[in-house]
Amino acid sequence: MDITASSQSLxxxxxxxxxxxxxxxxxxxxLLIGLFAGGVWNFASFLLVVACMSAFLLRQPVAIATKVYSxxxxxRELLPAQFWIAIYGLVGLLALAGLVFMGHLYLLVLLAxxxxxxxxHLYLVSRRIERRQMAVExxxxxxxxxxxxxxxxxxxxxxxxxxxxxxLLVWLQSAASIVYAYLRLEQRVMQSAPAIxxxxxxxxxxxxxxxxxxxxxxxxxxxxxxxxxxxxPYTLQWLETVWGTxxxxxxxxxxxxxxxxxxxxxxxxxxxxxxxxxL
Numbered sequence: 001m002d003i004t005a006s007s008q009s010l011x012x013x014x015x016x017x018x019x020x021x022x023x024x025x026x027x028x029x030x031l032l033i034g035l036f037a038g039g040v041w042n043f044a045s046f047l048l049v050v051a052c053m054s055a056f057l058l059r060q061p062v063a064i065a066t067k068v069y070s071x072x073x074x075x076r077e078l079l080p081a082q083f084w085i086a087i088y089g090l091v092g093l094l095a096l097a098g099l100v101f102m103g104h105l106y107l108l109v110l111l112a113x114x115x116x117x118x119x120x121h122l123y124l125v126s127r128r129i130e131r132r133q134m135a136v137e138x139x140x141x142x143x144x145x146x147x148x149x150x151x152x153x154x155x156x157x158x159x160x161x162x163x164x165x166x167x168l169l170v171w172l173q174s175a176a177s178i179v180y181a182y183l184r185l186e187q188r189v190m191q192s193a194p195a196i197x198x199x200x201x202x203x204x205x206x207x208x209x210x211x212x213x214x215x216x217x218x219x220x221x222x223x224x225x226x227x228x229x230x231x232x233p234y235t236l237q238w239l240e241t242v243w244g245t246x247x248x249x250x251x252x253x254x255x256x257x258x259x260x261x262x263x264x265x266x267x268x269x270x271x272x273x274x275x276x277x278x279l
Contacts, residue, residue, distance in 0.1 A: 015080045018060045022181075022258045026141045027056050029269045030148035030170040036273045037148070037166060038155020044102050047095045048154050052147050054092030059118070061085045063125050070126040104154055114143045134182060141174035165225060169217065169272075173237060176209035177265060180241050184257045187248040194248070203245030210238040226276075233271035240264050 018024070031052055035045060061084035067073040068081065099107055117139050124130040148170045149163025183206045193199070200207075214234045220226045249257055 009076070010080045010083045012077070012080050015061055015064050015077060016084050017057070022261060024056075025262060025265045025269075026144045026174050027052060027147060029174070029265060030145045030166075031151055032269060033170055033272055033276070034148035034151025034163070034166060035155060036277050037162075038152045039277070040155045042155065044099060044104060044154040044157075045151065047098045047102075048107075048147075048150055051092050051095035051099065052150075054088045054095065055114070056144070058085065058088040058092065059121075061088070062118075062122065063130075066122050066125045070128075072125075072128060099154065103157075106153070106159055107150055110146045110150055113146070117143050132182075134178065137178050138175050141178060142171045145171040145174055165220075169226075169230075172209075172213045172216070173234070173268060173272075176206070176213055176237060176241070177261065179209050180206040180244060181257070181261055182206075184244055184249045184252075184261075185254065187244075187250060188252050188254070188257065190248065190250050193250050196246070199245055199248060202248075203241070206241050207238075207245055210234070210241040214238050229275040230272070232275055233268045236271060237264065237268055 031049065035041060035049075038045070061081040064073060064077055065081040065085065068075060068078045096107070117136070121130065121136055121140065124133060124136065130136075145167050148166040152163040152166055153159055183203055186202065194202075214231060214237075217226065217231045217234045221228065221231060
């Protein structure tokens with residue numbers, strides 16, 4: 001009976017798994033893009049997926065432990081948090097050790113930007129001000145976007161400058177998606193849809209992000225650095241942003257906003273992969 005109770009206390013979903021479900025796409029999208037761009041799935045690719053997922057999942061129990069130490073969560077949640085920190089940490093370290101043993105020592109360089117960003121996030125958690133921190137989210141999605149070049153490199157077995165293009169392109173899309181999500185959440189609390197001029201003013205930052213991305217990708221295409229149809233997914237995101245600016249999400253539930261964002265991000269990922277590898 002004690003064993004059952006102890007097991008139940010350790011396996012708590014809000015400690016073991018991230019509660020901000022929309023954040024998954026910021027890891028899975030670059031990871032899938034990098035894997036498909038590499039063209040070869042091997043054991044190193046598998047280890048990279050395990051390492052990335054472990055690092056991503058590790059954030060939740062570490063954040064819970066930080067909340068316990070700062071008095072935000074009850075002390076009974078510390079042991080489950082430590083349990084999942086140990087599980088994810090051990091699995092991640094074993095996968096990373098396997099990658100290093102297989103000759104991918106250079107991947108350790110990609111850890112450098114992630115550590116200070118994670119520390120920044122934990123500092124905000126300890127101060128109870130981690131919510132609605134756009135700057136942290138924009139930098140954080142840039143760290144997660146490093147999964148794209150990592151996946152490309154382990155698939156090809158070597159450093160390839162093309163990986164940095166993948167990282168930049170994926171990061172720009174993720175950043176624009178975050179800015180757009182903030183716009184939609186800002187719109188939902190309005191009592192009614194404002195005049196067109198006010199809608200455009202509110203959406204100016206989001207439209208600027210997606211317009212910049214589309215112009216940059218078009219320029220890279222003209223310079224011969226990227227495949228011919230790669231502007232297509234960025235056009236999709238630009239059209240979605242313009243539509244969302246002109247049609248405010250007044251009174252729309254956050255869940256519905258998140259689902260639509262997930263659908264658009266999924267379509268972006270599929271179109272990007274097709275444009276890069278097939279079309």
